[in-house]
Amino acid sequence: MTENETPEVPPTRSGFVALIGAPNAGKSTLVNQLVGAKVSIVTHKVQTTRAIVRGIATHDNAQIVFVDTPGIFKPKRRLDTAMVTTAWGGAKDADVVVLLIDAERGIKGDADAILDRLKDVRQPMLLVLNKVDRVKPETLLALAATANExxxxxxxxxxxxxxxxxxxxxxxxxxxxxxxGPWYYPEDQISDLPMRQLAAEITREKLYLRLHQELP
Known part of the structure; x- marks a missing residue:
């Protein structure tokens, strides 16, 4: 490169990445970890995430918008059906779909049913095994092989x-x-939730952590 040449700037990239999985697979915890800040609440209760939450990570020249969806399970109530529909809707609109599986639980129940339905998804898909520090390597390899088959x-x-x-x-x-493509949000933005709503979500997290039988 000569003194007068301008260094080539890599193109910016952007896209929506939907995280789907069974309830309590760790989706919200993973989104918070990837974004580097709390944008999605995490509690011991299943279905803490009831609506789509978007966390925004800027990494190198890319802006990655993570879509944290409600856990997917066999619905029993009208609210359950709405949440599961919301989760699959988030996957349908994404550029990439990430299936998160709790490696401790393995592929059974809800995770097994999700794998069956993913056969109809057309977007690029990634498999992420979570909690790998609690599972033997040979078990992880077997899980990965089964899912990829x-x-x-x-x-x-x-x-x-x-x-x-x-x-x-x-x-x-x-x-x-x-x-x-261009970024969707300003560089310093970490969520699409308004600050008031984000504060309300964190308050809801604290209530879930403190109250047990009092909450459904």
């Missing part, structure tokens, strides 16, 4: 959403493969 995942990642282990690999991959 059923669904054509582009890549498989093994992470601990709680500690952040493996999360950078996922961010690196998404930053390199999302579509080229």
């Amino acid at each position: 059923r669904v054509p995942f582009k890549r498989t990642f093994m992470v601990s959403a709680l500690t952040g282990s493996g999360c950078k690999d996922l961010l690196d991959y998404l930053a390199e493969t999302l579509p080229a």
Whole structure:
């Protein structure tokens, strides 16, 4: 490069990445870890996430908008049906779909049913096994092999959403493969929720953590 030449600037990339999975698979914890801030509440109760929450991560030249969806399970009530419909709607509108599986629980129940339905999804899909620090390596490899036999995942990642282990690999991959294009949000924005609503969500988290039988 000569003195008068301008260094080539890589193109910006941006896109929506939907995280789907069974209830309490760790989706909200993973979104918070990837964004680097609390944008989605986390409690011990299933279905804490009742609506789509978007967390925004800026990584290298890419803006990655993570869509934290409600857990997918067999609905029993009208509210359950609405939440599951919302979750699949978030996946349908995304550029990339990430299936998060709790490696401790394995592929059974809700996770098994989700894998069956993913066969109809047309977007690129990634498999992320969570809580890998609690599971033997041979078990993880068997889980990954079984899931990939059923669904054509582009890549498989093994992470601990709680500690952040493996999360950078996922961010690196998404930053390199999302579509080229302008960013959707300002660089310093971490969520699409208004501050008042974000504060209300954090208050709801505190109530869930303190109250048990009092809440449905």
